[in-house]
Amino acid sequence: MSIYADVVLFINFVMNTIILVLTAYAAGISYKWKRILVTAIVGGVYTLAGVFPDLAILYSIPGKLVASALLILLAFGYRSPKITVTLIGIFFIVSFTLGGALLGWLYFIQTEAPFLTVNHIIRLSWQNLVMGSVVAIILIRVIYKKVLTKMYRKTTYYQAVIEYAGNSQAVTGMLDTGNGLFSLLGRKPVVLLTLQPALQVVSTEAADFLTSNSADTWLMNLEQCKDSVWLARVEVIPCRSVGGRDMLLGFRPDRITVMTEEETVNTSEVLIGIYDGEFNSRDCQALLHPALLTGLNMRKEASTCKLPGQ
Known part of the structure; x- marks a missing residue:
């Protein structure tokens, strides 16, 4: 199997940018595009590290938690322990929402039963990537923004x-x-x-x-x-x-x-x-x-x- 590093890096750059911008939107914080784009590139490089067996520790649960915290600090800077932890939590919520939206969209447009074949593969095209991202943006804008705002206001x-x-x-x-x-x-x-x-x-x-x-x-x-x-x-x-x-x-x-x-x-x-x-x-x-x-x-x-x- 061939892995095209430039393709992987570009896809992750786009997805990381979307996730970071949606995190800022859901949390109601300001951001600078320069920091967002730099962080998105760093996140893409982190994804490429997965092809090296010696760096497998970076993909352990503690490694992912540390990487996520570093990405949040790089993108938005340090604010306070409470705000930083909140941003990390929102970052994961947005990431899960985006991933779930992509998977949900792929199954939604699928016309054949997924369990009829054992080796069923879903191919992720650019069109599906865009539509899944649109679904995630709508979910976060309509649902999470209101929920997070209410939760945030109760504690501030x-x-x-x-x-x-x-x-x-x-x-x-x-x-x-x-x-x-x-x-x-x-x-x-x-x-x-x-x-x-x-x-x-x-x-x-x-x-x-x-x-x-x-x-x-x-x-x-x-x-x-x-x-x-x-x-x-x-x-x-x-x-x-x-x-x-x-x-x-x-x-x-x-x-x-x-x-x-x-x-x-x-x-x-x-x-x-x-x-x-x-x-x-x-x-x-x-x-x-x-x-x-x-x-x-x-x-x-x-x-x-x-x-x-x-």
């Missing part, structure tokens, strides 16, 4: 403290992988904060302004606010809501501190967007931008994030 609540002008307010925040809001000035990530905790952190004059005006008139009536220092920190945040575009009122705090299991994150490079409503979970007062913690979903699209609940 953090305690945070927002500080401004000598005031501080502790809140429970949820890491929202769907939050793609960035400020127009300085491209700072936006943390959405409900009104009540926002009233506790701003000055009395600013709080009076927010409570004496309805949310849809905050931007129009800014001149009524008597706190000029706070007004100097105010920024307009464009976002997308159902039926068109919308605007949120935001301000730059002195600092936000987020406590995670691994570390405590402090930053002043953030914008607080005041949200006059409630999130799906009543125990949550803030939606934390993924850029604060893990770099998840760092698509810098300042005007494309939907408002919560819409």
Whole structure:
């Protein structure tokens, strides 16, 4: 039997690229094409190593686990133990889904009973490879994305403290992988904060302004606010809501501190967007931008994030 290394390498390069991109999509993380392509090539070389008997250990279960972890680190970099383990798990789920989709597609298009002959062989053509990949992409996009997002959101609540002008307010925040809001000035990530905790952190004059005006008139009536220092920190945040575009009122705090299991994150490079409503979970007062913690979903699209609940 002849083995064409270039063919094997190219096929694995294509499949590895698909798997890594789908892993990033299912996890909701950003990625760089350069790292994805380099990792896909490394994965193809790893596959070729299987033809050498002396390297058989690389294809043992521990060897495959180590190789998968190294591929994830190479493709997406180190984030945290929890995130890295999650990415490895998603990587295997996507790989199994893609393999199962390919096998399922081959049996689906087969017109003869597979068990009538002992030496039944299924030939994998480029057309079948593409169709199986399409099936896998649909499955991951429709099913796994929703399931993984729900599972992920259940375990990503953090305690945070927002500080401004000598005031501080502790809140429970949820890491929202769907939050793609960035400020127009300085491209700072936006943390959405409900009104009540926002009233506790701003000055009395600013709080009076927010409570004496309805949310849809905050931007129009800014001149009524008597706190000029706070007004100097105010920024307009464009976002997308159902039926068109919308605007949120935001301000730059002195600092936000987020406590995670691994570390405590402090930053002043953030914008607080005041949200006059409630999130799906009543125990949550803030939606934390993924850029604060893990770099998840760092698509810098300042005007494309939907408002919560819409």
